[in-house]
Amino acid sequence: MNNNLDEKELLDFYERHLFEDRKDNLSEIRKRLSISEETVKTCKKLRRKMRICYGISCASFLFALLIFGGYRYLLMSDFTRTYALSATTVLPRLILDIQSPETVSTIFTIAITALAAGICFLAAGFLFSRKRKKKNF
Incomplete structure (x- = not known):
């Protein structure tokens, strides 16, 4: 054995x-x-699918982190705090648009959807690895 x-x-x-x-x-x-x-051939196909699922899962998690982290960084940065009070530039309107409820809900929806897709692809990768182990190869 x-x-x-x-x-x-x-x-x-x-x-x-x-x-x-x-x-x-x-x-x-x-x-x-x-x-x-x-x-x-079946095992090679399962291995390929497993790697693709793990790759898409990592990409989805990074995309969600980038969307949410970028939004939080933009709100908390010195750049927005400095120019938000100034009425001479276009930035106050931009900052108010970023802080509007529609924009916030859209950003959270995109981030949550990317997280859900990442979790689904991670689960699919685990299933493909289990199938491959069941083949005992």
Whole structure:
């Protein structure tokens, strides 16, 4: 049993670091483990989907952080505090527009939607990794 797991780890290593002239080694290991080509394709597809889901999840979390953090930074920065009291520039109207309830609710809605999408894609990534482990490959 332990020897079989070592060979599966070796096969996984070969798939990640495969050179064109070493493809015979990979096919020999597959024959010895009696792994079909369909199983290998399915596992590669699941691994690809898992990585895509994790990537989209990280991007969604970063987008939500950027939206919310950027909004908070803009409200709390010295730039807005200094020029918010001045009536000679366009900035007071801009600051008031940023602080309007519609803008605040829109920003929070975008941030919450990005967080929800990140959580959904993270869960999908976990499901794909579980499916891959169930294949025992």
